[in-house]
Amino acid sequence: MANKKGYVSFVLHAHLPFIHHPESEDYLEEQWLYEAISETYIPLLLNFKKLEEEKVNFRITMSLTPPLLNMLDNKLLQQRYIKYLKKHIELSEKELVRVKNNEKEYNLAKYYFERYSKDLHVFRDVYNCNIIQGFKHFQDIGVLEIITCGATHGYFPILYITEQTVKAQIAVGVQTYEKYFGRKPRGIWLPECGYVPEADKYLKEFGIDYIITESHGILYANPTPIYGTFAPIVSPEGVVAFGRDIESSRQVWSSINGYPGDFNYREFYRDIGYDAPYDYIKPYIASNGARVHTGLKYYRITGKDCEKDYYNIQWAKDSAEKQAGHFFDSREAQIDKLAPIMGNPPIILCPYDAELYGHWWYEGPYWLYILFKKIYYDDCNFELITPSEYIDKYPLMQVSTPCRSSWGANGYSEVWLNQTNDYVHRHLHVAGDRMVELTHLYPNEDKDSLRRKALNQCARELLLAQSSDWLFIITNGTMVDYAKKRIKDHIGRFTKLYYQIKDDKIDEKFLKDINKIDCIFPEIDYMIYY
Amino acid sequence: MPRKSKDELDILDNEKINKNKTSTKRNNTKKSVATSKLNSMENKTESKVKRTKSSQKSKIVKDESPKSKKITSTKSSKTTSASKKTTSSKVTKKASSSAKSTKKRATKKLSNEKTKTIISNVEYYDLPYRYNQTVIKILAQTPTNLFVYWDISDEDRNFYIEKYGEDFFNNTKPVLIITNKTMNYSFEVEINDYANSWYVHLNDADCDYSVELGRRPIYTNSNIAEYIYISTSNDIEMPNNHILFDRLGKSVFFRNIKNNFVEEKEVSSISFIKNIGKVYNIYELYQEIYKNEIEMEELNKNNIKLNLSSSNSSTFK
Numbered sequence: 111m112a113n114k115k116g117y118v119s120f121v122l123h124a125h126l127p128f129i130h131h132p133e134s135e136d137y138l139e140e141q142w143l144y145e146a147i148s149e150t151y152i153p154l155l156l157n158f159k160k161l162e163e164e165k166v167n168f169r170i171t172m173s174l175t176p177p178l179l180n181m182l183d184n185k186l187l188q189q190r191y192i193k194y195l196k197k198h199i200e201l202s203e204k205e206l207v208r209v210k211n212n213e214k215e216y217n218l219a220k221y222y223f224e225r226y227s228k229d230l231h232v233f234r235d236v237y238n239c240n241i242i243q244g245f246k247h248f249q250d251i252g253v254l255e256i257i258t259c260g261a262t263h264g265y266f267p268i269l270y271i272t273e274q275t276v277k278a279q280i281a282v283g284v285q286t287y288e289k290y291f292g293r294k295p296r297g298i299w300l301p302e303c304g305y306v307p308e309a310d311k312y313l314k315e316f317g318i319d320y321i322i323t324e325s326h327g328i329l330y331a332n333p334t335p336i337y338g339t340f341a342p343i344v345s346p347e348g349v350v351a352f353g354r355d356i357e358s359s360r361q362v363w364s365s366i367n368g369y370p371g372d373f374n375y376r377e378f379y380r381d382i383g384y385d386a387p388y389d390y391i392k393p394y395i396a397s398n399g400a401r402v403h404t405g406l407k408y409y410r411i412t413g414k415d416c417e418k419d420y421y422n423i424q425w426a427k428d429s430a431e432k433q434a435g436h437f438f439d440s441r442e443a444q445i446d447k448l449a450p451i452m453g454n455p456p457i458i459l460c461p462y463d464a465e466l467y468g469h470w471w472y473e474g475p476y477w478l479y480i481l482f483k484k485i486y487y488d489d490c491n492f493e494l495i496t497p498s499e500y501i502d503k504y505p506l507m508q509v510s511t512p513c514r515s516s517w518g519a520n521g522y523s524e525v526w527l528n529q530t531n532d533y534v535h536r537h538l539h540v541a542g543d544r545m546v547e548l549t550h551l552y553p554n555e556d557k558d559s560l561r562r563k564a565l566n567q568c569a570r571e572l573l574l575a576q577s578s579d580w581l582f583i584i585t586n587g588t589m590v591d592y593a594k595k596r597i598k599d600h601i602g603r604f605t606k607l608y609y610q611i612k613d614d615k616i617d618e619k620f621l622k623d624i625n626k627i628d629c630i631f632p633e634i635d636y637m638i639y640y
Numbered sequence: 641m642p643r644k645s646k647d648e649l650d651i652l653d654n655e656k657i658n659k660n661k662t663s664t665k666r667n668n669t670k671k672s673v674a675t676s677k678l679n680s681m682e683n684k685t686e687s688k689v690k691r692t693k694s695s696q697k698s699k700i701v702k703d704e705s706p707k708s709k710k711i712t713s714t715k716s717s718k719t720t721s722a723s724k725k726t727t728s729s730k731v732t733k734k735a736s737s738s739a740k741s742t743k744k745r746a747t748k749k750l751s752n753e754k755t756k757t758i759i760s761n762v763e764y765y766d767l768p769y770r771y772n773q774t775v776i777k778i779l780a781q782t783p784t785n786l787f788v789y790w791d792i793s794d795e796d797r798n799f800y801i802e803k804y805g806e807d808f809f810n811n812t813k814p815v816l817i818i819t820n821k822t823m824n825y826s827f828e829v830e831i832n833d834y835a836n837s838w839y840v841h842l843n844d845a846d847c848d849y850s851v852e853l854g855r856r857p858i859y860t861n862s863n864i865a866e867y868i869y870i871s872t873s874n875d876i877e878m879p880n881n882h883i884l885f886d887r888l889g890k891s892v893f894f895r896n897i898k899n900n901f902v903e904e905k906e907v908s909s910i911s912f913i914k915n916i917g918k919v920y921n922i923y924e925l926y927q928e929i930y931k932n933e934i935e936m937e938e939l940n941k942n943n944i945k946l947n948l949s950s951s952n953s954s955t956f957k
Binding site: 267268271329330331332333334336337338340344348350450451452453501505506507508509510513514515520522523524527528532533534535536537539540597598599601602603605606624 | 763771783787789791877878879880881882883888892893896897902915
């Protein structure tokens with residue numbers, strides 16, 4: 111660190127809502143997981159691996175949320191992912207025949223064939239169907255810091271009216287982390303970066319050192335943090351908050367000139383699921399015959415409102431390398447300006463949705479790989495760091511209460527509370543109150559009693575109903591029916607069990623049936639709501 | 641056709657049953673409640689329009705975030721889910737969605753012989769229309785928009801009817817009294833019985849608020865008191881929406897989180913705060929404020945309001 115004047119910290123938030131339907135294979139929503147594994151999680155792991163093999167010392171932080179961990183650990187979903195891969199391999203094999211007269215398409219079909227075959231090998235043979243181990247490995251060798259998240263990504267600024275529901279989100283988030291990683295998490299990704307000071311005492315209670323907030327979580331804090339987002343602050347309760355850097359986010363995120371919009375990058379919206387002849391593609395699209403993305407995409411972004419040109423892997427790589435260079439130079443310049451006027455060396459925190467890398471921005475994982483390599487080998491004024499390492503090095507920080515905020519559109523709660531979804535909140539609040547009521551009516555039930563099982567299932571149903579994802583989807587206007595159904599199902603199952611418990615008429619079969627579907631958090635203890 | 645069996649009553653039915661149990665004694669009331677409910681269902685669209693007016697500003701901006709991963713949806717689901725107006729008509733909604741869901745299940749069953757036995761209990765749920773509790777709760781939607789929802793239990797309705805007469809709910813109108821506890825003032829918003837939630841615009845962010853639900857007589861010559869209190873909400877602190885330079889004193893405190901040792905630092909001695917304008921000019925963010933190189937002393941005097949979202953749309957997803 112002799113000539114290092116500052117730090118850059120990458121935080122990738124990997125999250126998907128818990129989607130598990132043993133009763134049917136027709137839920138397209140289940141594919142979000144498979145797409146994310148193939149396009150984001152495996153590519154990240156493979157790039158980390160390459161860096162490890164090349165002895166590049168790097169640092170990255172990732173939140174792997176409890177629903178995601180539960181799904182990655184789920185045998186049925188693992189089997190279905192293998193099935194998904196086999197179908198993709200089959201389809202790309204067929205493509206090799208269908209497009210054999212078009213060299214560019216043929217080369218891409220071959221690329222997809224090899225890529226999905228490799229995914230299958232990596233998933234089944236290297237990771238034994240469980241990629242959590244892959245991430246754990248990188249945490250164990252010290253290059254990756256994994257942090258936790260709220261149990262089901264429940265949005266604290268809406269839930270905190272019944273504080274125990276926030277406490278439970280944190281408690282189960284920490285417990286799930288311990289189960290998979292064998293230690294306590296030091297950091298938490300607050301679901302949607304939704305910060306309320308009321309959660310601080312619970313974060314402390316469960317041993318959380320730090321949180322990530324949106325930029326104005328720090329900039330609007332009280333009293334004003336005098337180093338802006340370039341140094342963490344500590345709340346009066348003792349929770350350290352890091353704020354998102356504005357400039358670096360904009361470089362990646364901007365819809366106008368953000369990196370993912372490069373014309374050489376793969377075009378997400380052109381997919382053979384829509385382009386190939388219907389009868390040919392039918393076995394690989396939705397079971398009801400609706401055309402959907404297959405993941406096989408032959409075009410690059412090319413330009414605005416123009417005919418799309420074929421995707422060229424080398425050109426895409428060239429663009430990623432150029433942009434990694436740009437990002438690198440920008441951080442150097444930023445740190446040059448900041449370092450002389452700071453107390454401690456500045457930290458530039460760059461949090462992103464993990465699924466941006468690979469799923470949306472196909473070349474994102476490669477971009478990270480190049481960038482990390484560049485930071486390691488090139489002469490530069492900064493170093494990569496994790497928030498924990500920064501705290502340990504520079505424990506002196508300003509005392510200030512972060513601003514109530516989120517990373518949703520406009521920075522507060524509009525995405526999760528607006529006229530499309532506000533009807534949900536009273537149900538979430540009532541269910542939360544009822545869960546607390548149940549724990550006080552029936553505390554510490556016997557370990558194997560039916561009532562305890564029912565109470566634990568109530569806790570699962572409540573947690574699942576609280577996923578911020580459902581509210582987000584309703585606001586966003588796609589897959590709305592599914593999100594609404596999930597809210598109804600979980601509130602419905604919760605309420606039915608609530609009455610059964612209170613009437614002492616627990617329907618064992620019903621309990622067993624819903625436990626098969628909503629099997630998240632097998633070890634949950636409902637007393638977290640006490 | 642899979643239909644719910646008797647012992648699989650959904651929660652709506654549960655609520656109904658509970659209600660019916662207690663409603664036999666008070667036929668008259670029940671009727672008026674029922675009609676008002678019906679009215680409220682039918683007029684939901686109308687009330688929605690009214691509500692929209694009060695909170696038009698809060699219309700959700702299109703999200704350009706990666707969260708649109710959920711757009712990996714099918715074209716078909718896009719079309720089926722186009723009906724965004726969830727509250728347009730509860731009655732029709734329920735009917736159509738139940739029909740939809742049974743249809744979906746039927747096709748699924750055909751296409752999926754293998755998995756059909758896993759879950760034998762076919763479930764269908766709808767959210768309860770209400771929980772028959774007297775409640776008022778508030779949430780912060782934005783620093784200056786407060787969301788409030790409420791309900792009055794049948795028992796409480798009866799209480800008021802017994803006390804003030806059968807036409808109590810026809811002769812009075814609901815009001816919300818919003819109290820800013822930090823700045824110690826209140827104001828009143830007239831609402832209507834067709835709505836069960838509302839968005840209230842506030843002038844002052846970053847303050848503590850609570851809201852009271854009450855009723856006022858519609859006619860001045862009525863024999864009902866001027867104001868009838870019903871219930872009070874939870875307290876909330878609205879988010880802050882600007883940099884609090886105005887509250888920054890002469891010094892700030894630093895804590896070493898390893899040993900909890902606290903240090904006091906004078907703000908004027910910290911070079912960052914003197915340069916903050918330049919630093920953030922990098923982002924073209926604070927240009928407006930710093931275009932004339934405002935000195936720190938002036939900053940301390942003025943209450944500077946920044947709106948990050950308007951100057952930097954890409955900051956927030």
